[in-house]
Amino acid sequence: MDAGHGVSGAHALLRQLARGLSAYRLYPGDLTQPAFQGAVERIRDAAGTALGAGPAEALVRAGRFHVDDHEVIDEAADRLAEACFSRRVEYVRIDRPPTVDELDAFYEVLGRDPEDVTEAGGVAALLDARGVGSITALAGAPETDAVDGDHDESDPEAALPVLALLPGDTASSVYDRLRGAQETLDEVVSARSSFYRRAAGLVAGLDEQQQAAFGSLVLDRMQTDAFAERYAGHLADPEIAELLARAARFRGVEPVEVAVEFVRISARQQTLVAVVRDFVSGDTLDGAPDGSRIAHAAADLRDAFPSDAADGRRLALLALADYLRCDVSSEQLERVVGAVTRQLRAAVGDGDGEVVRELLDTLDAARPDVDSECQDLLAAPRHHALTPHVLRKTMRARRAGSEGPAEVLRPFGTAAIDALVAALASDERSDRRVIATLAALARDRPRILGRHIDHERWHVVRDLAKVLVSIGGPATAAPLVALAGHDHPTVRHEALHGLTKLPPADSAAALARAVPVMRTRAEQRDGLDALAACDAPQTPALLRDLASSRGSHALPWLMRRRARRLARRSERP
Known part of the structure; x- marks a missing residue:
């Protein structure tokens, strides 16, 4: 280049x-x-x-x-x-x-x-x-041609010395021998990760105290010794976290303090501090110094939360809640949100409503404590977890102990409604499972369906009419009246069917409003007959109003005559 x-x-x-x-x-x-x-x-x-x-x-x-x-x-x-x-x-x-x-x-x-x-x-x-x-x-x-000439390409470690622990080896003697090997070897060979992985394997053979002392030596010499700098640089985050924790134990100081100092003098990212914190709260508590506040706090958490799956999940949620309130960049938060989205998808697909509620509650609780950009990121899983594949999986899930689709999806609120409506839009055939789930979610607040009633695809509106029919009750009357004048005859048929299923008094009032907006005389005739069949005190008066020629929505003459005849019949004892 x-x-x-x-x-x-x-x-x-x-x-x-x-x-x-x-x-x-x-x-x-x-x-x-x-x-x-x-x-x-x-x-x-x-x-x-x-x-x-x-x-x-x-x-x-x-x-x-x-x-x-x-x-x-x-x-x-x-x-x-x-x-x-x-x-x-x-x-x-x-x-x-x-x-x-x-x-x-x-x-x-x-x-x-x-x-x-x-x-x-x-x-x-x-x-x-x-x-x-x-x-x-x-x-x-x-490898370049020059390097290939000096070393056997089939065995890139052929030039490495045979390193093994010797009787009486200490952290200092192993460090000096590794440093000498690094200085003696060809620069190309000594720069490879394989050399430092073998060096780390040698150190792992020391006892715990000497491993901790070796880590302390590396930290002390990182800024002055090329071997120490390269050794630390070739360790992955989990390995460097272990080295820092042991070095801190050897020195009798806080592991997180050592991690912060290491990040300052190295090219590592700030997230390494969290990795060290996680490592300390896990397997290294028993040997932590008595004065370590972090070790004691982590030990208290360990004692309070027995090691079973449910308690482990609660501990993870506590850690997530704390992390979301930290001053992290939007890029770091993106990674966490992505992981939460994956967990949400898995929980929804498995029908695990408890995990869904815990994850969403944790995200919602953190939103007031972050800026507007991060608030948008925290809201993203609610809208993006419900993919078509996940919805199909949870609809078909019939596992013992799993909750029904409606209970699993309920914590998502309007996002679940939107996702289910999108699922209806993908197929003209009615999906009874989706319709039943929508009805269960919207039963207490059918108005939540209102913004989808004028959907551009007629078959979606037809299915929403079926949802309203399934819900029933006075709150569904207004949207069903509106659908009685829809462009598609199948939608109008479903709306009329739904209006006849309402309680008699509500059905009569709604049918009286729906008849004038119906598109055909046959539909208006069916609407008048349905109104006359309503066993409600106001039925005769409503029919007489429809028989009147007054008003902007007056019926055609034949329909007014039919309404007048039906009104007389309904008034008879």
């Missing part, structure tokens, strides 16, 4: 790829959502600029991209670099603008747990299996 134009072009491309990852994480697998489609267009534009001088290449070191020996300092690009780094990717190359399917595969792989990626053979193997040809992501940078 051109040193000037190429670096800036690659930087811009990496930034857009990172933003595409953020959009994808919100709604994984949904390639039609506008945010992701916009990201795809921006990636194509950036690729057109960056790839003009050849492939865009970047190394990944300690969770940050490096292009042509220049560190890419960009918060958005750092998120993509961290996702790659935690999955052992050290080299990324983009040869051509990626397609939507290739981006889907790339982002899906970066969304998997790092351990799962490693077990599956690494990012490169997974991308190759998905047929991704535009993006290359390797565990090490391709």
